Amino acid sequence: EVQLVESGGGLVQPGGSLRLSCTGSGFTFSSYEMNWVRQAPGKGLEWVSFISSSGDSIYYSDSVKGRFTISRDNAKNSLYLQMNSLRAGDTAVYYCATDPPGQGGEYFQHWGQGSLVIVSS
């Protein structure tokens, strides 16, 4: 069974930094492209970032470009999102989500349970 578990969320002040992690199990992590998708309280879904299975292809939404960095460690079955210069508008539940195996830029097949990030003073 595919499992994705996010961690690292919490309360941070505006301008601060936070690093989210997502650990995968039950599948060959290194074969899957990965994404971060967020959802502000009471709002819809917003794609944040994509990383290819090898890490050599990366995309960001305009809203986080230059502030967030996605990375992965396939040896640890882990995906990361380094978030810097955080703003109130970044407050959201952050989900990691897989593409279908071996395909990038596709639909989101599996999702983690989410990690809540609150940016507030």
Place this chain on the structure above:
Amino acid sequence: EIVMTQSPATLSVSPGERATLSCRASQSVSSHLAWYQQKPGQAPRLLIYGVSTGATGIPARFSGSGSGTEFTLTISSLQSEDFAVYYCHQYHNWPVTFGGGTKVEIK
């Protein structure tokens, strides 16, 4: 950026009735269209991809149709567990984008 517009925002349906949800893209997304279901406090769940292909384990009462810019998710006979928010998602172009969601509530 491709803008996805879902309608209606809220759909009130009685159990056992048919529900029809719409999603419109601001430009063609070909067949690169998926639907997700989200219940309160839970992560989204993939229902449909490629416009009409059901994801693993999804009941046959869920079906998708459409092409280009106009898409529909149909739930043939609503069960109690189907009351949720539904999102469409285009993955034709970067950035991938979602619709604003349709909440299906009990009438």
